[in-house]
Amino acid sequence: MPRTNRVAKSWANSPASGLDLYLELTRAGPAGGGLRTRIEEALREAIRSGRLGLGDRLPASRALARDLGVSRGTVLQAYDQLIAEGWLEGRPGSATLVCFDSAGHPPRHPMREPPPLRWRFDFRPGRPDASSFPRRAWLRAARRAIAAAPNDAFSIGDPQGQLALRVELSGYLSRARGLASAPDRLVVTSGFIQGLGLVARCLPTARGTVAMEEPCLPLHRAVVRATGHEVVPVAVDGDGMRVSQLRGRDDIGLVVLTPNRQHPTGTVLSPHRRAELVQWARGSGALVLEDDYDGEFRYDRHPLGALQTLDPGVVIYAGTVSKTLAPGVRLGWLVVPEGLLAAVLAQKAHADWQSGALDQLAFTELLRSGAYDxxxxxxxxxxxxxxxxxxxxxxxxxxxxxxxxxxxxxxxxxxxxxxxxxxxxxxxxxxxxxxxxxxxxxxxxxxxxxxxxxxxxxxxxxxxxxxxxxxxxxxxxxxxxxx
Ligand SMILES: Cc1ncc(COP(=O)(O)O)c(C=O)c1O
Incomplete structure (x- = not known):
């Protein structure tokens, strides 16, 4: 059927159907072709083009009929015809599904996601207990916060993050991590990985080399390289990063490290090295990114104050809920020196404009109520x-x-x-x-x-x-x- 004949378009979107379906109905041609034929052809075209794939569910006939302004019988006849031709599959009382895939792709349902790899016992590093995610506390916080939130909270928000969350976080960070972090220096991110990319993208080309611990998480190196910067490895010993290796490197614009518990060796950046690093950064004009990914979990030693407290003008602090709540939540934060804030916010706006409003609301309430602590x-x-x-x-x-x-x-x-x-x-x-x-x-x-x-x-x-x-x-x- 010639494409130029297409005129009518419809989104089958009635609440009763539960599904949105965009159909392009062709105008009746010279040879006729009733509504039923046009619905059939629109569905065939959607399947041929791949917009509807193997296993996709079609709207209920009653709902589609209402959306297209035709009788239910017309839609039922169209569905029956396509079932007879082998495009669709339907049984009385159950949904009508697409059962044809011209591209030979595997079914989209019910196997959209590969099953997770399961270990009998999972001792892989860095993974928190997903079964301990505080479901009830999170649900309670989300219910309370979403019910009380002003309409604006669901609208286009602030790339820096919701003010209420930044206020709660600022209190938490100074209380639990001894951090200087005014709400106007905090940027809510979708986790450390995003924060790392945002900061790396702010580096001037002339200071584009990024120093990273050797060893470190390979993914973090890859994130930095994807921003176009060179990574220089800096050795780690029993006192943490060997800061002396940075001396004389005026190409380095950023040092990324895990000072409070080096990942993966578990060593701590010693007080002497902390002072040496901050002094070097001040002198060279480089920035330091402190990845405090699991600072909450200390057992046999006093929690260390954050490196950032030594000089909030050169050290950017990064935190995350990935270990404390769950890595799937995707919430983190940066505490950014004043001079870098505008650049980081511009990068955040380019990345995704803002982190999800609903998670921000729930997490704010979790912090406020004390449930997080x-x-x-x-x-x-x-x-x-x-x-x-x-x-x-x-x-x-x-x-x-x-x-x-x-x-x-x-x-x-x-x-x-x-x-x-x-x-x-x-x-x-x-x-x-x-x-x-x-x-x-x-x-x-x-x-x-x-x-x-x-x-x-x-x-x-x-x-x-x-x-x-x-x-x-x-x-x-x-x-x-x-x-
Ligand atoms: C060293 C280190 N930093 C940070 C994180 C957290 O990253 P994200 O907040 O992106 O989940 C992880 C992983 O969980 C990590 O191993």
């Missing part, structure tokens, strides 16, 4: 118990192995003498259905470095933790001596 305190105790069990089990099964970085965070490191031993341990764990990671396997060192197992204790449920540690210890015992 209660949840963090509860999780701190729970993670501490898991860590203790894990350390005991490891010590019993493999007394020859040292454990480091266990005084904080959600994971610990077992240094190993060679990548071969690391690979053997990972293989033994995998064979037992246990998820783990390794320094070499995870490419944490870009230029090659020591081997070691990264064992997370956040994701394995407390109820099964004892069985899980027994299985892990057995796998590691089995791998001892194998290379």
């Amino acid at each position: 209660r949840h963090v305190r509860r999780m701190r105790l729970s993670y501490r118990r898991r860590r203790d069990l894990l350390i005991q089990a490891l010590a019993a099964a493999r007394p020859d192995l040292a454990v480091t970085g266990a005084d904080a965070g959600l994971d610990l490191l077992i240094p190993l003498p060679s990548p071969g031993l690391e690979a053997a341990a990972l293989a033994a764990a995998r064979a037992a259905g246990i998820g783990l990671d390794g320094l070499a396997a995870g490419s944490y060192y870009e230029r090659g470095g020591p081997a070691g197992l990264l064992v997370g204790y956040g994701a394995t449920l407390e109820a099964t933790f004892s069985r899980a540690t027994t299985a892990l210890a057995a796998a590691l015992a089995a791998s001892s001596g194998t290379e």
Whole structure:
């Protein structure tokens, strides 16, 4: 049918159908062609062009008829014809589905998402306990906040984030992390990854090199490189980043680091190195981005004040709910020096204009009501118990192995003498259905470095933790001596 004949368009969007469907109805041609034929052809065209894919549900016939202004019988006849031709599938009392895919794609429903990879026991590092997400507290906070919010809260908002959230966050950060963070310096982000990209995009080309810890999360290096900047690795030792390696590098515009618990080694940037870093940044005109990804979880040592407190003029602070609540929430924040604020806000506006209003409302209420603090305190105790069990089990099964970085965070490191031993341990764990990671396997060192197992204790449920540690210890015992 010639395309030029198309005139009528309709969105089948009645509330009763529950579905939106855009159809282009052709004008009746010289050879006739009633409404039924035109509906059939519009549906065939939508399927041929891929707008409707295998498994997609069509609106109920009554609803589509109402939207198109035709009788229900006409729509039923069109559906029946397409069922007879093999385009659609329908059974009395159930939805009519598309069952033809001209491009040979796999069905879109019900398998849109691949099933998640499941481990019998999940000891992968950096993962919090998703089953402990405070559903009830979040629902309560969301219900209360959404009911009370002014209409404007759902409209186009402020790229910097809702003021009420920035006020609550500012109070929380100064109370819990000792931070200088006025609400007008806070920028709400959709997590650290976004904050990293926003800050990197603000660097002038002449100072475009970014110094990052070696080792660090490979994804973070990739995010920086995707902004067009070069990454220079800076070694880490028992005192954290070796700041002396920055001296003389006036091409470096930004230093990204995890001073409060180096990821993945678990070391802490010593007071001496903190002072040295801030002094270097002041002198060279570079900025420092402090990734405080799990600063809330300290067990055997006092929480460290944030690096940012040493000089809020050169240190940008970044926080996230990814460890405290869940990584799927996608909420984080930056505390930005005054001189950088306009540039960061411009980048945030370009990225996504603003973080989601509903999550901001709920999180504000979670903070305001004290439920967030209660949840963090509860999780701190729970993670501490898991860590203790894990350390005991490891010590019993493999007394020859040292454990480091266990005084904080959600994971610990077992240094190993060679990548071969690391690979053997990972293989033994995998064979037992246990998820783990390794320094070499995870490419944490870009230029090659020591081997070691990264064992997370956040994701394995407390109820099964004892069985899980027994299985892990057995796998590691089995791998001892194998290379
Ligand atoms: C070192 C480090 N920084 C930050 C984060 C948090 O990133 P995001 O807030 O984008 O989830 C993670 C991962 O959870 C991490 O491992």
